[in-house]
Amino acid sequence: MASALSIRGLQKTYPAVGGKPPVTVLGGVDLDVPPGAIVSLVGLNGSGKTTLLRLVAGLETPTGGTVRIDGREPVAGAAGGIGLVSQDLALLPWRTVRANIALGLELQGLSRARREVVAREYEAAFGLSACAERYPKELSGGMRQKAAIARTLAAGPGVVLMDEPFSALDCQTRNRMQAFLLDIWTRRRDTIMFVTHHIEEAAFLSDRIVVLTPRPSTVAAVLDVNLPRPRTRIDPGLTALRAKTLAILNRLSRQEH
C-alpha cells in the first residue's frame, strides 16, 4: 500500500524582497517515485533539493506545476502521511531526546506506555539510550541528527523525505544507519526520497538516482539502479553508477563555474 509520488513541471520562485530580485529555484521539475521505491536526489549546493522536498512535504506552495502523492496534493499535518528529516533537524529544544522521538506517536494519539516502548526501541537502535533524558543542546551534532531521523522513522510515515540525513555521522554509524533504513524499508516498503551529496550512498540505497541541474533547476538525468538487493558496497555495478553520476555532476559543476 505504498504511495506513489508524481511531480510535474514543478516551479518555485521566491519573490523579490527589499530591492533584491526574485529567485527562481525550480524551473520546471518532472519526477516520479514509484510506490515503495527509494529515489535519491543529488545536485550541487543551492540547486533546489531542499526546496523540492519542502514542496513535496506541503510546506511550501508551488509557483507552478504540481506535486501529487497518490494523486492528491500534499498536505502537511496529515498524520502518518509524510515524514521529513529536514536539513536543520528542528528538534524541539524544550523536549528531551525521548520526548522528541515520541512526538510523532504522540500526535497520532498513541498511549503513553505504547509511545515509551517504541521510543525506547528507536533510542536503542540509534545508540541514543544513554542520552534519552537529555535536551537537544546537550547532544553532539551527530547525535542530534540521529535523534531527528529516529523521530521521523518512529512515526512510521508512508512517504519518507530525508534531507542529507547522515551528513554529520561518522562512517561506521552512517553505514549502520543505511542498513537500518533499508531494513525498515524492506519491512514497510515506504516510498523514500533521499537527498545526499554522498554518491556512493545514493547508489547503495536507491532504486533510482535523480540529478538536478543548478538553479533554476530541472532534472539533468535519471539513473536507474538495477542492482539486486541486498547489495554489497563493493558491487562493481555501484562503482560504475557512482562514476557515471559523478561525471554528470562534474559537468554541471564545470558549467556553473
Next chain:
Amino acid sequence: MASALSIRGLQKTYPAVGGKPPVTVLGGVDLDVPPGAIVSLVGLNGSGKTTLLRLVAGLETPTGGTVRIDGREPVAGAAGGIGLVSQDLALLPWRTVRANIALGLELQGLSRARREVVAREYEAAFGLSACAERYPKELSGGMRQKAAIARTLAAGPGVVLMDEPFSALDCQTRNRMQAFLLDIWTRRRDTIMFVTHHIEEAAFLSDRIVVLTPRPSTVAAVLDVNLPRPRTRIDPGLTALRAKTLAILNRLSRQEH
C-alpha cells in the same frame, strides 16, 4: 611564524544538572600540532571532537589538563589568533552574507573599502557572489556552510579550527574547497585542526590524523601522513592510510556497541 598547539591531559566534564549525572567528555587527551601543520581529528559521534575544538578556542575551560598555543593558554577574543568554523556555523542572522564574511576584518579595524575588497574576493572564491546581499536564512545549507568558512578564513587566523566544515557540500564543491584550503595554507602556513568524518578527506589534507576513542575520550591513535604534497586523491599511500584509520574506527565502533 605559525603557532604550535600543545594539549596535555585535557579533561572536560559537564556538571550534573537536574538529577542527571555529570558527563565526562574528555578523559585526558594529549595531542600536539606542530607549527604550520594540518592535523585531522576523527572519531565516532559524541566522542568529544567539538568539545576539544571549543577548549582549544578558549570557549570552554578545561576541567583538568592544559591547552597551550605557543605556550600560552588560549583566549577567545585575541584578534587574528584563532579561527573556528563551528558545527552550527553561527552566521549572524542580521547580517548579509557579505557582512558576515567581512566580520573578522571589521573586528580587526580594517577600513570599509579594504573589507569590501577582501570580502568580495572570498565571495568569489566560494561561489557566493550572487547571494552576497542575502541574509543567511535565504541560503541553502551548503551555501551557509561556505559562508561560515569564508568568514573564518577571511579573518586570516594563525590557528584554524574547523568542525566538519565541508559536511554539507556537494562532492565537487568539497574538492574545490579542499584545494582552496590547501592553497591558502600553502601561502600562509596556518596551523590547522580539522574535524571530519570523511576519512579520505582527512588523509588527503593532513600531516597527521588523530583518532579519538569514544567518551570519555583519549587519543586512540596518531597516524602520520608522510606523503608529499601536492597529493593526488588516488595516491595509494592515501588509500592505505584510509583503510588503516577506518580499521581503527571500526574497532572502536564495535567496542562501543
Next chain:
Amino acid sequence: GPSAADSQPVRLAYLQNDLHHLALWIALDKGFFSEEGLPVEVAGIFRSGPELMTAFGAGELDAAYVGQAPATIAAVRGTARIKVLAQANTEGSALVGSKALAEGKVPRPTLAIPGHGGVQELLLQKALPTLGLSADGVELVVVSPPEMLPALQSGQIDGFIAWEPYPARAVLQAIGTTIANSTAIWAGHPCCVLAAADDLIDKRPAVARSLIRAHGKATRYIADHPEEALAVAVKYTGMDEDVARRAMAHVTYVETPSLVGEEEYVRFLITRGVIKVEDAAAFTRSFIDLPTREAAAR
C-alpha cells in the same frame, strides 16, 4: 413601622479626610443612625466628589456626604439623580499665601485651586478684588490640595485656596499665612452636603427622614461637645489634634441648607459655562429637598 425595604442597610459614602463630613462620623460613632432604627453601611470611601457621583449614577449609593459643587454639577448634568437632604457645613475654606503675597508684593501671583468649577474657584474670584488683583492678573493652576503645601513651600505657587485642614496645616507649619478665611470672603457660603438618591427619597421616604434626623443630632452634637467631636475627627482621619482643632474652628457645622448660597453658586457655574440651567432659583428649590426636610422636622 419600618417596611421590609427600610430594613435594607442604607449605602453611605464619604470622602476620606474631609473634616466637613464630621457629622457622618459622629453619627456612626455615637450610634445616631441606630437610634433612628436605621441600618447603615459604608459602601464606599472616595478620594474625590466626581467618582462618588459616578457611583450614585451607577446606583451603587443611597446617600453620601460630599461637596455641594460635585453634587450640583452631577444633578444638573444628570450623572446622578440626587437631592440635598441637609447641609453638612458651610464655610471652612481659606486663602493662604506666602508672606510676599500677603504683603501684596507679588505682581502676578500664581494661585492654586483644587479644581475647576468648585466652590473654591468662586471664593477666589470673590477674594481677588479685595487683594487688589483681577482675574487676568493671576496665574491659576490646578493642584491637588495635599500637594499645595509643598508647592507653596518650595515657591512654585504664591498661594492657594483650599478646604480645611490644608489651610490650617499650612499656617501651623509656617508655610503660609492666612490671607482670608472663607467666612470673610463669603459668609455662610455653601460647602458640603448630605445628599441622597432620588430613588431613596421616593421609595423609602422614612429612611430619608431618619437620615436627616440623625444628621441633625450629629450636627448639634458637634456644637455641644466640641472636644468629643474633635476626638472623633482624629479617630476617623488620623490627623494631628492641633491641626484638626484649628481647622474645625473655621468650619461651620450647620444642617440647614442655604437656598441663597446654592443659587449664587449655580449662577456662578452658569456664567462659567459649566452647566446650563434655565432658572437657577427653580433648580435650587428642586435640588434642595425642602418637603422631606419639613416632613423630618415634624
Next chain:
Amino acid sequence: MMLSPLVSALAVAGVWQAVCQTGLVPPALLASPAAVGLALVDLCRTGMPPGRTLPMHAWMSLTRVLVGTGLAVVLGAPVGLALGASPRLRGGFMPLVDFIRPIPPLAWVPLAILWLGLGLASAAALIFLGAFFPVVLATCSGVRAVDRSYVEAVRILGGGRLAVWRKVLLPGCLPAALTGVRVGLGIGWMTLVAAEFAGVRGGYGLGYMILSARDLQRIDMVMAGMVAIGLVGLAMELGLKRLSAHLVRWQ
C-alpha cells in the same frame, strides 16, 4: 565577588539616610529610612486611618492585584497567542489594542464604577487594564519569534492546528510570555492607586492608605506604603521567577 541583593539594598538605604541627614531636605518632604521603619511599625499597630492596619490594607490590595493580574494573564495570553499566530487577526485588531492600551486607568474609573460597581470587581478591572496589554504584547511577540521550523516539524509529523499550539507555540513562547506576566504583574501593582480611586469598600487598600497618609502630609507613611507595595511586589516577582525557572528549565 558576588553582589548580594542585601548589599545593594543596604547601599541604597545608606545613601537615602545620608541624604536625609544632611538636612538639605526637610523631613516633612522626605522621610529617612529610620522614619519609614517607624512608620511601618506604626501602620501595623495604629493604622492609617486609625484602626485600619497595614496587614489588612496589604491583604485587600493583594486580592485586587491577584484577581486583576490573574484575569489579565488568563485573557491576555490567549489574545496574544491569537494575534501572534494570525497576521489577519493582527491586522484587524492590533490597531485596536494599540489604541486602547495607552489610555490611563484613572480615566477608566467612571466607566468601571458604572459597569462594575464599587468593590473588588471595579478595582480588579482597572488593574486588569494595566496588566492586560503587556501580557498581550509579550505573548504575541513570543509566538511570532518561535522558529517556523518547529511548527513545520509538528505539521509534518501529523500535527493539526491544535497540536502546533500545544507542542510548539505554547512551549516556544513561554519564556517571552513569562516576561510579559512579570511586566504585567508590576504594572498591575502600579495601577493599584488608580484602582483604589474607584472607591474602596470598607476603607482598605495600600493605595488608599498611601493617599490617606498623603492627605495628612504623613510622608513617612506614604513612603512606608511605597515600601510595602515594593516588598509585596518583590515577593510575588521572586515566586514568579522560581516558577519561570522551573517551566523553562530546558533553556
Next chain:
Amino acid sequence: MMLSPLVSALAVAGVWQAVCQTGLVPPALLASPAAVGLALVDLCRTGMPPGRTLPMHAWMSLTRVLVGTGLAVVLGAPVGLALGASPRLRGGFMPLVDFIRPIPPLAWVPLAILWLGLGLASAAALIFLGAFFPVVLATCSGVRAVDRSYVEAVRILGGGRLAVWRKVLLPGCLPAALTGVRVGLGIGWMTLVAAEFAGVRGGYGLGYMILSARDLQRIDMVMAGMVAIGLVGLAMELGLKRLSAHLVRWQ
C-alpha cells in the same frame, strides 16, 4: 478576506453606539460615539477648561510623554543590557528593580513635586517611572535570549567585550528591546493622568483635561480625552512599528 483595522474599529464603535441607544445606560455616564465626536469638536473649539483647547493639551502631553519615555529608553536600555549581560549585576540589582517597579506613579507624586516642581520635569519623571521598567525588563530578557554561539563567533574572530556588544548583543536583543519600548511607550501614556494629577503649570495636558472634565461631570469630554490619548498613542505606535520593521528587516 483581510480584516482591516477600519472594519474592527467600526464594529467596536457600532456596538458602543448600540449599547448607548438601548437607553439602558444613562448618557451622563456613558457617552455615545456620536457624543464623543461632538465633544472632540467642542474640545478643539471651546476647550476644557474653556479656552484651553485639545491641540494644546495634546501637544503638552506629547512633550511630557516623549521626554519621559525617551529618557526611559535612553536610561532603561543600558540598564537592561547591563543586567542582561552580567549575572552578577542581575543578582545584586534585579531585586532592587523588582522592588521599585511595582510602586504606583501616583505614590511618587509628592516626591516628584518636591524634587522637580510642578512643571515638565515632574510629569516627565512620573512617566519615566512608568516606562522605565518595561524597557529594562524587555532589554534584559532580550540580551539573555541571544544565542551564545553568536557571541562566541565574534569572540573567536577577535572581538572584545565592546565588539560583542556592538556586533551581537545589541542587534540580537533589538527585537525584544523594541517590544519593550512599545510597551514602555504605552505605559508612559497610561501614566499621563497620574503625572498631570499633581498639578501642571500652564494648565495644559490631556490628563489634566480629562480631570477637569471629570470635575465638571463631562463624561463625553472624559471619553473624548481617552480617545485622543488612544489616537496619539496609536499614531506613535505605528511610527514605532515602522521603525522596528526597518531595523529588524532580517527577520
